Amino acid sequence: MRGALAMLPLLLAVAADRPTAGVPAALGAMFAGINDRPGGRRSSVSRVGVPALAGAAGLLIGSLLPGIGPPGAAMVVLPVLLGVLGLLAGALSSTGPVASACGTQLLVAAVIGAGMPLPEPGGERALLFLAGAGWALLLRLVLPSRFLLPVPPSRRRTSGGPYRYDGEREAVASVYAAVAGLLRAAGGTRAPARRAALTAALDQAQDALSGPRLRRYASSAAERRLHAQYAAALPLAEAATALAWAGEPLPGRVAEGPLRLAHAVRTGSACGPLPAPVRSGAGLRALDDALLAAAEAFDHRPGQSLRTPRGRPGLVALLRRAFGPAGREYGCRVALCCGVSAAVALGLDHEHWYWMPATAVFLVKPDLGPLVSRVLSRAAGTVVGAAVFAGFFALVAGPLPAVAAVALCGALIPVATRHFAAQTAVVTVLVLSLVLLAGEPQAAWGRVVESLTACAIVLLVGHLPLPGQRGNRVRDAVDTAVAAAHRYLRHVLAHPQDGAGRGVLRRDAYRSLAVARSALDLSAAELPPVAGRTAEFEEVAGALERLVDTTTACAVHLHDRGAALLPSHAERIAEHLAALDAAHRASARSGVLV
Known part of the structure; x- marks a missing residue:
């Protein structure tokens, strides 16, 4: 329901006989729906709003790119400029989930801004994009979920807060x-x-x-x-x-x-x-x-609020991570995928050349699943979406059916995000409908061909050996988790009665451990050329999990009546530390760790 209502700006633009003005607004609402996830309403402000700002900036930048360079040199200049932008956006994306959404939205919007022929100037496109995303975010904040979705009786509130x-x-x-x-x-x-x-x-x-x-x-x-x-x-x-x-x-x-x-x-x-x-x-x-x-x-009613124990890295730390080994590796792959796909599309003189680099940018994102899996899902979803679009618009024509298709797809996006193939099918129908509203001809099967070409490019670049070591993303996550585990252990042994400080470090240790395990599981699901470079991390992660759990058990015992550390606990800690050190050395010998 909320996704359908988010497309209201598009309907208003069509009613005002300015359908092209509704296209950027619908794109902003679409990205807002993709970035939104179950959780708190207030946290959605940063989860949706910050990437929306990046998308608006990307749309503005993209509208300016075709004018850079000498006349007639777009076939060379645009791929280079998009590659440079991809390098920066990819490096930014490696620093966290919100940053990943920002980097992807910035680059995809820049590609669309450079390639989609809309009569509105770049500044107006960016404002319309922000208006669409802002409207979707406003709906997220003000509409009660219980009016939109059925709530089981066991979870219905009888009293309490708003x-x-x-x-x-x-x-x-x-x-x-x-x-x-x-x-x-x-x-x-x-x-x-x-x-x-x-x-x-x-x-x-x-x-x-x-x-x-x-x-x-x-x-x-x-x-x-x-x-x-x-x-x-x-x-x-x-x-x-x-x-x-x-x-x-x-x-x-x-x-x-x-x-x-x-x-x-x-x-x-x-x-x-x-x-x-x-x-x-x-x-x-x-x-x-x-x-x-x-x-x-x-x-009892609490007298004051409590700070949520979560550290947030500063700007310098974020920049260091962005331009560290993991950021450079991912940034290079994004730059290659975006630049090469743009060059191929422009060289083939495709009318909708921007589809290919936009598809490549989505495909290269590692947080959407293993590379081969997301490529196959993208291919299947694009074919299904193009077939549905072609079948539907073979029966109807005009702007109102296109608006209805966009509204229906907007309503389906929150459900479709559970699987990449389903999300691709829904987004394909939505984008093709927006292309119609923008005044361009239907190109359902052209979308299939260009998406499959982008899939091949990403599959090749994703397994392309680059200078230096691979597996930097996993290595960085594991190194962060190891450092957090050691800080937690030192604090437990030095300050056993400091419950508040221990709680903050415990949360940091377990959260970092979960991120490392997630990165390792994702890498293990890749093809052997990728998975083989990070297989040695399995022993490191296992030793780390045992160490953190043992530290928690020791913390509970030490906090209990000021008791001393049991010899069995000390032996277990020493055993896990030795296992962790051995796993690190084994990984270093295999060339995974520096």
Whole structure:
């Protein structure tokens, strides 16, 4: 529903007999729908708004590129300029998910701005693009999700804060549910997967609470309550991780308390009395203490908001990462894909030459899945989308059916983003409809040919050996996780009673570990020329996971009544440190690490 309403500016432009003015607005709304993800409304401001600014800048830059250089030299100048822009955008994309969306949107919009023949000047196109994205973002912020989607009875709120915090509330509730899942899985084979699920839930809640006015000082009682509930979940997660690390099954009643807290978060009700575990060990005592603290946080209005424990890198750190080995490697591949595909399209004198480099930019993104998988998905999705478009417009004609097709595709984008092939099919129909509204002729099967050509280019460049080492993205992620794990361990051993500082470092360690594991899993799914360069990281990641979990167990024990570190814990830490060091040395010998 929200995606369809986001196309209202396009309908207004068509009604005003200016359909070309609606095309940039529809593009902005389309990108906003692609970048939006489930979560807090406030965090969507940066998740959607910042890439929209980058896209508007790209559209403006792209409209200026054809005028650079001597007349008639566009076939040479444009690919070079787009390649340089791709190098910068690719390097920026390597620094994080929002930066990845910014870099991609900047480059794709620049390609469209340079190639799509619209009568509006570049500045007006950029403003229209921002208007479309801003309208989609406004809908995201003000429309209540429960009016748009059915909500299960068990998750309906009976009281509590306003609907605009539904995403944050669900994210925090998922943390308590994940704690209960880990406690139930303790002592079984599913415990590692449940611990990873708890890390993912904590990461999502952290992101959901990190939007404007939800950082250091909350602006309402509902926000302060959510911050307090999230903060109360952190000691529970620590205790549950320590209990799962011990490897012993737990009574079923230990999971009832976190489940009741999850229900209380979702419904906005008081948690009531919680079943307390038997205080027979350091882990169970920590769990009981955390439950008592959570009950107090739920049943009493917090006096002030709590800071969400997440460090944000500064500008210098971001630039260092962008122009480090991982940024340079990815930037070179983006530059080659964009520049070569533009040169091929211009050399073949394709009327819609900009489709090929725009397709290549999307395909080269590593966060959309393994390279071969996303190339095949792109090819299949383009064929299906072109067939649907050709069949539909063989029966109807005119601007209103095109607007209806764009609105329907806008409504389908949030669902289609779950699979790259489905997203490609929906976006193909949407883009071809916008091309019609822009006054260009139908080119459904031309879109297929150019997309398949871009797929071949990306597949070749993605496996092309470049100077230096490969696997920089995985290496950087693992190195970051190793550094975070060592900071966490040193703090636990030096300051065992500093719960607040330990919590911040624990979150950083587990979050960095999850990023490293995700990068490693993605690399392992690639073809052997790529996967073989990072296979040695598997031992490093395994040793790192064991070290971080053991550190958490030691932290719970040391915090319990000021007890000393057990000899068995010290031996396990020494064993994991030695294994981590050996894995690092083995990777260095294989040429993966510098």
